Amino acid sequence: MPGAEQTGFSRQAWRRLKKNRRAMAGLVVIVAIAAAAVLAGVISPYEPDKQSLVEATQKPGLKHPLGTDRFGRDIFSRLVHGARVSLKVGLISQSVSMAIGVLLGSLGGYYRGWVDDVIMWLINVVWSFPALLFVIAVTIALGPGINTVYVAVALVSWVGVARIVRGQFFTLRETEYILAARSLGAGDARIIFRHLLPNSLAPIIVVVTLGFAAAIVAEAGLSFLGLGVQPPEASWGSMLRTGYSYFTTAWWMAVFPGVSITGTVLAFNLLGDGLRDALDPRMPISN
Amino acid sequence: MAGYVVKRLLQAVPVLLGVTLVTYLLIFAVPGDQARLALGIRSDVETVESFRQEWRLDDPWYVQYGRFLWRVSHGDLGRSMATNEKVLDSLLHRLPATAELGLAALLLAVLVGVPVGVISAVRPYSKLDDALMSLSLLGVSMPTFFLGILLAWTFGYILGWTPISGYQEGWSGVKYLILPAAALGTGPLAIIARLTRSSMLEVMGQDYLTTARAKGLLERTVILKHALKNAMIPVVTAIGGSMAALLSGTFFIEYIFGWPGVGLLAVDAITSYDLTVIQGTVMFAALVFVLVNIMVDIIYAFLDPRITY
Numbered sequence: 001m002p003g004a005e006q007t008g009f010s011r012q013a014w015r016r017l018k019k020n021r022r023a024m025a026g027l028v029v030i031v032a033i034a035a036a037a038v039l040a041g042v043i044s045p046y047e048p049d050k051q052s053l054v055e056a057t058q059k060p061g062l063k064h065p066l067g068t069d070r071f072g073r074d075i076f077s078r079l080v081h082g083a084r085v086s087l088k089v090g091l092i093s094q095s096v097s098m099a100i101g102v103l104l105g106s107l108g109g110y111y112r113g114w115v116d117d118v119i120m121w122l123i124n125v126v127w128s129f130p131a132l133l134f135v136i137a138v139t140i141a142l143g144p145g146i147n148t149v150y151v152a153v154a155l156v157s158w159v160g161v162a163r164i165v166r167g168q169f170f171t172l173r174e175t176e177y178i179l180a181a182r183s184l185g186a187g188d189a190r191i192i193f194r195h196l197l198p199n200s201l202a203p204i205i206v207v208v209t210l211g212f213a214a215a216i217v218a219e220a221g222l223s224f225l226g227l228g229v230q231p232p233e234a235s236w237g238s239m240l241r242t243g244y245s246y247f248t249t250a251w252w253m254a255v256f257p258g259v260s261i262t263g264t265v266l267a268f269n270l271l272g273d274g275l276r277d278a279l280d281p282r283m284p285i286s287n
Numbered sequence: 288m289a290g291y292v293v294k295r296l297l298q299a300v301p302v303l304l305g306v307t308l309v310t311y312l313l314i315f316a317v318p319g320d321q322a323r324l325a326l327g328i329r330s331d332v333e334t335v336e337s338f339r340q341e342w343r344l345d346d347p348w349y350v351q352y353g354r355f356l357w358r359v360s361h362g363d364l365g366r367s368m369a370t371n372e373k374v375l376d377s378l379l380h381r382l383p384a385t386a387e388l389g390l391a392a393l394l395l396a397v398l399v400g401v402p403v404g405v406i407s408a409v410r411p412y413s414k415l416d417d418a419l420m421s422l423s424l425l426g427v428s429m430p431t432f433f434l435g436i437l438l439a440w441t442f443g444y445i446l447g448w449t450p451i452s453g454y455q456e457g458w459s460g461v462k463y464l465i466l467p468a469a470a471l472g473t474g475p476l477a478i479i480a481r482l483t484r485s486s487m488l489e490v491m492g493q494d495y496l497t498t499a500r501a502k503g504l505l506e507r508t509v510i511l512k513h514a515l516k517n518a519m520i521p522v523v524t525a526i527g528g529s530m531a532a533l534l535s536g537t538f539f540i541e542y543i544f545g546w547p548g549v550g551l552l553a554v555d556a557i558t559s560y561d562l563t564v565i566q567g568t569v570m571f572a573a574l575v576f577v578l579v580n581i582m583v584d585i586i587y588a589f590l591d592p593r594i595t596y
Binding site: 121122124125126128129130131132133134136137138140141142213217220221224225226227240243244247248251254255258261262265266269270273 | 301302303305306308309310313314316317424425427428429430432433436437439440444530531532534535538539542543554557558560562565566569572573576577
């Protein structure tokens, strides 16, 4: 039965989401950026790392639609390749954070007692750090680089997932259908995986979508400080970092990477807000 | 009430212990010689060796963590690897500039964010509401460091209204404060506006407002006196939440605008790999964050007497 109910519910949610123009706009932008990232090799007119000093710091024009940087590298081609980095950071960090968050959140919410106390303590400790500072500290401890960024972002964003899952389990555990399942002889594992988790899926999807946006900002921030993606590889944050040093002479070097970050984050926030309304209209607005 | 305050403070103790443990382990995990980290790069081999003996650095990590905790609880955050200055002294020296910037940003966020939220909530789903909320979402989505660069470029460079970077104490320094405070405050402003709106909408549907209207009160009185007062309760929490954005934001904003506060100290420490200073600033920021959130919880309980758990 829960399977059948799930299809009906997700179909309803999708119908509500389709009516939300902002959310759909966000989805379209995300799909476009994902397509650009996948097809980066095909659609970028130049090699992203190819230098051409005679063409250095050119304004946006016919030959280079978004201009070139100080090494004559094509900004558009670098942006398209940078999209890969941003989406990869979002995808990997959010998958890891979902795995940790679901595991710890379920354990705490289901077993309560000292297990929950320990997990709650962990959650509170991580939440005591302003998220971006925590990510910076972890990156310094593990050494700069893109792999560190995945780990660092996941280490902070699992907390959001764990809190949601734990809260859901707390309330759902008391419902009659769980009591019914238990009296039919269902064990802990069956109750968690067949009943509690599927019914907690909606808020998890919302948190992970918004977490995607936060992950993209975190990567950009780390690379802006020189702690993320290392040269010559292009990421939006590292492009903004170089662009920032030249913003009085070559505005396009900073503006286009910045607009890319903002646009992508906005798209994920729009979709996340829309998903929240579509999946559960009663859920409070989180910041 | 007093009981609640004590309880809330006691709850913070294990969390703060965890915060020191995490910051300690993070820097402990950095490959390198602990003695050299503490003494600085320029110290000679004998000094390093005697320091290692003196501080018993060959002890297991938990014994060392205990000693670290003892030092930290006595206000000793060690010395900078780069300058050999006491980390706590540098932090306290830089704190006033950061506090000035942070307060200006917070003031902007509250003074603009709350009215924007109220205006949006008065006519929900109108064109104005739509425009204001779209702008707010843009404000939430735009990273502080990009907004900072944009503001510096437009108002500092193209229009030349304010200096691009620098700092001055007192009233003559306000022209340096405007751009960084605006860049830092925009994110929290947007968060507060969105929360005020949703909180107002929730309150506006309640019976006591219908009663107030039925009594013949002016709409303005109903909204400002009856609705806003109750809607502000969750907004107080939002202010606590936006402290995270403010504290992380100062790192980038102080760097971009050359503002000589704790954030710039930290970014300089990151560039020069000054681990003791990084450790000190991260722990300090977490401490401030925890304390602010305790204060917010206490104010919350004070505003809403139903919360006394």
